Amino acid sequence: xxxxxxxxxxxxxxxxxxxxxxxxxxxxxxxxxxxxxxxxxxxxxxxxxxxxxxxxxxxxxxxxxxxxxxxxxxxxxxxxxxxxxxxxxxxxxxxxxxxxxxxxxxxxxxxxxxxxxxxxxxxxxxxxxxxxxxxxxxxxxxxxxxxxxxxxxxxxxxxxxxxxxxxxxxxxxxxxxxxxxxxxxxxxxxxxxxxxxxxxxxxxxxxxxxxxxxxxxxxxxxxxxxxxxxxxxxxxxxxxxxxxxxxxxxxxxxxxxxxxxxxxxxxxxxxxxxxxxxxxxxxxxxxxxxxxxxxxxxxxxxxxxxxxxxxxxxxxxxxxxxx
Amino acid sequence: xxxxxxxxxxxxxxxxxxxxxxxxxxxxxxxxxxxxxxxxxxxxxxxxxxxxxxxxxxxxxxxxxxxxxxxxxxxxxxxxxxxxxxxxxxxxxxxxxxxxxxxxxxxxxxxxxxxxxxxxxxxxxxxxxxxxxxxxxxxxxxxxxxxxxxxxxxxxxxxxxxxxxxxxxxxxxxxxxxxxxxxxxxxxxxxxxxxxxxxxxxxxxxxxxxxxxxxxxxxxxxxxxxxxxxxxxxxxxxxxxxxxxxxxxxxxxxxxxxxxxxxxxxxxxxxxxxxxxxxxxxxxxxxxxxxxxxxxxxxxxxxxxxxxxxxxxxxxxxxxxxxxxxxxxxxx
Numbered sequence: 335x336x337x338x339x340x341x342x343x344x345x346x347x348x349x350x351x352x353x354x355x356x357x358x359x360x361x362x363x364x365x366x367x368x369x370x371x372x373x374x375x376x377x378x379x380x381x382x383x384x385x386x387x388x389x390x391x392x393x394x395x396x397x398x399x400x401x402x403x404x405x406x407x408x409x410x411x412x413x414x415x416x417x418x419x420x421x422x423x424x425x426x427x428x429x430x431x432x433x434x435x436x437x438x439x440x441x442x443x444x445x446x447x448x449x450x451x452x453x454x455x456x457x458x459x460x461x462x463x464x465x466x467x468x469x470x471x472x473x474x475x476x477x478x479x480x481x482x483x484x485x486x487x488x489x490x491x492x493x494x495x496x497x498x499x500x501x502x503x504x505x506x507x508x509x510x511x512x513x514x515x516x517x518x519x520x521x522x523x524x525x526x527x528x529x530x531x532x533x534x535x536x537x538x539x540x541x542x543x544x545x546x547x548x549x550x551x552x553x554x555x556x557x558x559x560x561x562x563x564x565x566x567x568x569x570x571x572x573x574x575x576x577x578x579x580x581x582x583x584x585x586x587x588x589x590x591x592x593x594x595x596x597x598x599x600x601x602x603x604x605x606x607x608x609x610x611x612x613x614x615x616x617x618x619x620x621x622x623x624x625x626x627x628x629x630x631x632x633x634x635x636x637x638x639x640x641x642x643x644x645x646x647x648x649x650x651x652x653x654x655x656x657x
Numbered sequence: 658x659x660x661x662x663x664x665x666x667x668x669x670x671x672x673x674x675x676x677x678x679x680x681x682x683x684x685x686x687x688x689x690x691x692x693x694x695x696x697x698x699x700x701x702x703x704x705x706x707x708x709x710x711x712x713x714x715x716x717x718x719x720x721x722x723x724x725x726x727x728x729x730x731x732x733x734x735x736x737x738x739x740x741x742x743x744x745x746x747x748x749x750x751x752x753x754x755x756x757x758x759x760x761x762x763x764x765x766x767x768x769x770x771x772x773x774x775x776x777x778x779x780x781x782x783x784x785x786x787x788x789x790x791x792x793x794x795x796x797x798x799x800x801x802x803x804x805x806x807x808x809x810x811x812x813x814x815x816x817x818x819x820x821x822x823x824x825x826x827x828x829x830x831x832x833x834x835x836x837x838x839x840x841x842x843x844x845x846x847x848x849x850x851x852x853x854x855x856x857x858x859x860x861x862x863x864x865x866x867x868x869x870x871x872x873x874x875x876x877x878x879x880x881x882x883x884x885x886x887x888x889x890x891x892x893x894x895x896x897x898x899x900x901x902x903x904x905x906x907x908x909x910x911x912x913x914x915x916x917x918x919x920x921x922x923x924x925x926x927x928x929x930x931x932x933x934x935x936x937x938x939x940x941x942x943x944x945x946x947x948x949x950x951x952x953x954x955x956x957x958x959x960x961x962x963x964x965x966x967x968x969x970x971x972x973x974x975x976x977x978x979x980x981x982x983x984x985x986x987x988x989x
Binding site for chain 2: 375376488490518519520521522523526545546547548549552553571572575576585586587589590591592593594595599600601602603604606
């Protein structure tokens with residue numbers, strides 16, 4: 335049984351101009367200790383999909399369809415109170431985008447980590463502070479840093495502190511949303527190294543959300559590529575990077591310059607991502623796809639296994655005979 | 658390529674930190690941020706010079722000094738035979754026509770109350786570069802087409818909020834090109850854009866650069882991108898250039914340990930390739946009190962005794978290849 339199973343998740347935002355179809359029919363699964371990368375451009379729905387798992391959606395969001403099963407239980411059926419006491423932070427926690435800038439400026443870092451523990455577990459304040467110290471050591475800082483205020487720490491240290499906070503209640507799944515975007519390359523490499531070590535040491539599953547494909551290539555076993563609210567390709571990271579099937583994936587990969595590999599012309603995708611108030615009919619990528627066929631305009635391609643080994647793709651160019 | 662467009666010689670920028678009234682009375686010397694210290698380089702005609710480094714290393718300050726948006730504390734910047742650093746304002750104004758800057762964030766660099774037409778036409782109006790409004794309109798249309806904002810009539814009368822991030826940045830770049838400048842400083846022009854849009858903007862930028870033989874100072878934190886864009890790169894660390902050369906050589910055979918670490922830290926979009934490795938520890942020290950000797954000595958894995966005492970000068974080790982490291986320049 336997979337640790338996390340997202341089935342046909344559809345989530346829309348209500349706006350003055352209509353429903354924004356942010357996440358549409360998204361399915362993926364995650365085994366224990368596995369790491370999954372959710373990649374795509376900004377506005378493709380990757381963060382919305384993750385926030386649905388934690389039920390941290392804004393008031394105007396509505397989950398229209400689908401189920402999210404954690405350890406076999408549909409967590410969408412839980413009430414907010416049950417969810418708060420049983421799931422959020424205890425089982426699933428999150429490193430938010432830009433979280434390092436969201437630390438409370440007038441409390442010490444240790445206090446803030448301890449607060450997360452006190453909210454969820456029946457421990458004394460001293461015990462919680464002790465555990466905060468352990469966590470800070472776990473992410474590679476001296477335990478005395480728990481007595482520091484956020485402004486006394488550098489960006490890399492703050493990022494480690496919020497990572498420690500996500501691990502405070504020993505979750506089984508951590509969702510990291512753009513965990514290193516605001517950091518410089520060298521600090522980014524240091525933080526990524528810590529995250530990778532922690533994952534193997536604590537045996538925690540991870541979902542990494544990023545627009546940076548190279549970051550996902552470095553950190554994840556599996557990768558799902560999202561475009562305009564849909565998963566267009568899903569497979570092991572090696573499959574995705576070595577044999578990309580969807581035209582969007584191919585383009586996205588070659589849009590990144592490589593530091594050591596052969597120097598190639600960077601590819602670009604003409605046009606802009608669609609307006610999700612009125613997504614294109616058929617395949618959502620067809621207006622920008624150079625292989626677009628007649629059928630792509632009419633019908634939506636299903637995400638299905640195209641090759642052996644669980645490599646899934648939603649494109650009529652592949653596996654059409656099965657359709 | 659022998660014509661030199663920009664010749665920066667030993668430019669320095671120090672910012673004095675203001676203290677409170679009483680502290681000023683008792684402190685002999687005010688603390689100083691060494692933003693840029695003794696940086697020299699030349700940019701040839703039609704050449705793209707990349708300045709690579711982490712945030713806070715002084716690359717933006719250097720870029721701004723080259724077009725004198727910031728006055729250098731010391732040093733000279735020669736542009737068209739004149740020293741920009743000491744040129745009086747009225748003479749500077751006519752030179753401004755020949756140099757432009759593209760800023761990092763297209764959401765902040767465009768006036769929300771001006772139409773695309775007015776934004777792009779503004780430099781030409783200030784410089785009185787065109788004879789009449791009709792010629793100006795012609796020229797604005799031309800640059801809009803150059804940057805693939807077609808048909809130009811459709812974009813001209815829009816306001817920035819009606820454009821996407823990629824379109825905004827193209828407008829910002831079109832504005833820099835309207836006067837056909839000889840030199841443009843591009844300060845991280847694509848760091849705010851998504852990957853798929855980024856490469857399109859870069860392509861347009863490079864095409865125009867080749868077409869008009871514009872010299873560029875390309876400021877970026879992304880060494881992989883610098884490799885694709887530039888003819889020369891300079892790697893900066895704490896206000897100093899520590900290595901300089903052709904990008905292929907710098908990337909494949911880095912000389913300075915900092916460059917080595919910088920390249921090793923870049924994640925690679927290939928899951929079967931070598932993994933990132935972190936060769937250096939800690940973080941960049943404060944620029945208020947930079948380490949004595951080589952500024953990198955506190956983090957360098959190969960640190961020697963001499964590195965803590967003397968500062969290695971930027972030395973040419975082979976043709977057009979410079980480094981400031983005692984490992985390569987000998988301990989004279």
